[in-house]
Structure formats: C-alpha cells, structure tokens
Amino acid sequence: MGKNLTPEQTNAYEEQGYLLPLDLFSLQEAFDYRQEIENLETQYRNGVGEYPLNQFFRINGQIVIPLLAQIAQTPKLLDAVEDILGPDLLVWSCELFIKEAGTEKTVSWHQDLTYWGMGETDDEVTAWIAFSDVSKAAGCMRFIPGSHKQRIVPHHDTFNEDNLLSRGQEVAVEVNEDDAVYDELRPGQMSLHHGRLFHASGPNKSDDRRIGMAIRFVTPGVEHNSENKDFGMLVRGADKGGNWINVAPPGQLFGTHELSLYDEILAKQSSTLTAGAEQTVGLYTK
Numbered sequence: 001m002g003k004n005l006t007p008e009q010t011n012a013y014e015e016q017g018y019l020l021p022l023d024l025f026s027l028q029e030a031f032d033y034r035q036e037i038e039n040l041e042t043q044y045r046n047g048v049g050e051y052p053l054n055q056f057f058r059i060n061g062q063i064v065i066p067l068l069a070q071i072a073q074t075p076k077l078l079d080a081v082e083d084i085l086g087p088d089l090l091v092w093s094c095e096l097f098i099k100e101a102g103t104e105k106t107v108s109w110h111q112d113l114t115y116w117g118m119g120e121t122d123d124e125v126t127a128w129i130a131f132s133d134v135s136k137a138a139g140c141m142r143f144i145p146g147s148h149k150q151r152i153v154p155h156h157d158t159f160n161e162d163n164l165l166s167r168g169q170e171v172a173v174e175v176n177e178d179d180a181v182y183d184e185l186r187p188g189q190m191s192l193h194h195g196r197l198f199h200a201s202g203p204n205k206s207d208d209r210r211i212g213m214a215i216r217f218v219t220p221g222v223e224h225n226s227e228n229k230d231f232g233m234l235v236r237g238a239d240k241g242g243n244w245i246n247v248a249p250p251g252q253l254f255g256t257h258e259l260s261l262y263d264e265i266l267a268k269q270s271s272t273l274t275a276g277a278e279q280t281v282g283l284y285t286k
C-alpha cells in the first residue's frame with residue numbers, strides 16, 4: 001500500500017498513463033479555492049505590472065501567487081504523487097486552465113513533454129485539479145490510454161487563437177477519438193497524467209466556467225537538455241542532484257522579489273520553450 005494510492009492504482013497509472021478521478025478536496029474546500037482564484041481575477045483585472053493576470057495564471061503561478069504554491073503542497077496530493085514518482089518532489093509549474101462558459105477554447109492533442117527540455121522522462125507527472133464541475137459538456141480533458149508508452153511523436157504548431165496551449169501545438173499523427181477516455185471531475189477531484197500521454201480537451205458548452213489547475217511535478221533526477229538549469233520548488237524530500245535551481249514558495253503575492261524571479265525564470269526558459277516556433281510564443285516572450 002502506498003501513502004495514498006493502492007498498488008492497483010499505481011499499476012493502472014503505469015499501464016494507462018493516467019489515473020482518474022481521485023478525491024482531493026471537499027466540495028466546500030474546492031468552492032473556497034475557486035472564490036480565492038476569482039477574487040484575484042477581480043483584484044488584478046488590469047494585470048500586474050506589464051503583464052495581464054493570465055500570464056501568471058498560465059505559467060509558473062507558484063512563483064508569484066502564494067495560493068497556487070499552497071495548493072501544490074497539499075499533503076494528500078503529494079502523497080498520491082509520491083506513490084508515482086517517489087519521495088523527492090519538485091514543482092516545475094502551476095497553471096490555471098480556465099474556459100469561460102459557452103466558449104470555443106480547446107486544447108489540441110499533444111504530449112506535455114514535447115517542448116519542456118526534459119527529454120522523454122517518466123519522472124514527470126501532472127496533477128490536474130477541478131475547481132468547477134468539469135464534465136464532458138464543460139470541456140474536460142480526454143486521454144488515449146497507453147499512449148505514454150510511445151516516444152514523443154512529431155508535433156506541429158497551429159497558433160490557433162482558440163487553443164489554450166502556448167503555441168497551439170498538436171501531434172502530427174492520427175489519433176483515434178474512439179479510444180479516448182473522458183476525464184470528468186467534480187469540484188475538488190483531480191486526475192494524474194504522464195508527460196507523454198496523448199491528451200486534449202473540447203469547448204465549454206456548459207453554462208458555468210470550467211476552472212482547472214495543472215501542477216507539473218518532477219523528481220530532482222530529471223535533467224534538462226540545455227546548458228540552462230531549470231527552476232523547481234522543492235515540496236517533499238530532498239534535492240541532492242544539482243540538476244535544478246531550487247526556489248522557495250512566494251512570501252508575498254506579486255512581491256518585488258517574486259516578480260523579478262518570475263522574469264528571470266521566464267527569460268531562462270524562453271529559449272527552450274520557444275525552440276523551433278515560427279511565430280512568437282506569447283507566454284514565453286516578454
């Protein structure tokens with residue numbers, strides 16, 4: 001027995017490349033977190049400095065928003081991730097994927113690790129937490145079971161403006177939609193998915209916003225394939241590897257130190273995350 005997952009669940013993750021649904025927060029806790037997220041939207045509707053708020057919601061939110069760093073350190077969540085990745089855990093990025101009610105925003109079929117500069121590692125997992133009702137109608141994610149067992153396949157950039165991904169990237173191979181499993185989650189539930197799993201999501205045809213938070217976990221052993229080391233927030237165990245620059249959780253919401261660290265990280269990640277793109281990758285270009 002693991003700390004949170006059963007051996008059947010860890011085996012299922014290895015075989016299928018995902019686990020769903022897992023109970024994390026109560027409905028009330030999920031509602032409270034949603035309110036805190038929506039309060040930030042109200043408070044920072046004009047952005048922060050030269051950035052729109054969405055910049056911090058979409059990448060590296062854990063650097064400047066204590067709430068996101070706090071959610072990423074929830075012991076029950078870390079127990080589940082530890083059962084997959086082992087006792088030493090870093091958070092690489094916290095990201096909010098919000099689809100307004102009745103909008104066409106989608107996510108194309110892709111494998112997360114394609115542009116992250118971490119190679120094809122098995123030591124990365126995403127926890128995706130629902131803070132609204134994430135039904136099929138609301139545009140939940142869908143997964144192709146077992147697709148993580150292949151290598152990273154070629155992707156092409158679409159830069160489609162309705163695509164929530166940084167470059168609208170999608171796999172350049174056939175995907176059989178009939179094989180897809182829908183990641184329907186009630187508020188407070190989460191799924192876990194492997195960095196090479198084929199996944200996508202459809203438009204939000206429901207009458208509520210669809211709010212999800214993706215937390216990218218890696219182990220300290222994951223190596224970056226450029227000379228720039230990447231940044232990770234140690235959330236469990238120890239990082240003795242020297243592959244990562246460790247960053248502390250933010251002390252202050254959008255503090256001066258936090259914002260300058262955010263800029264430093266963005267500048268260092270930019271060359272990896274925009275490599276090969278023929279248009280500007282907005283989220284990674286200041």
Ligand SMILES: O=C(O)CCC(=O)C(=O)O
Nearest residue numbers: 097107112141201212214
């Ligand atoms: O929220 C979505 O619809 C997609 C999120 C995603 O692709 C991810 O978390 O890796």
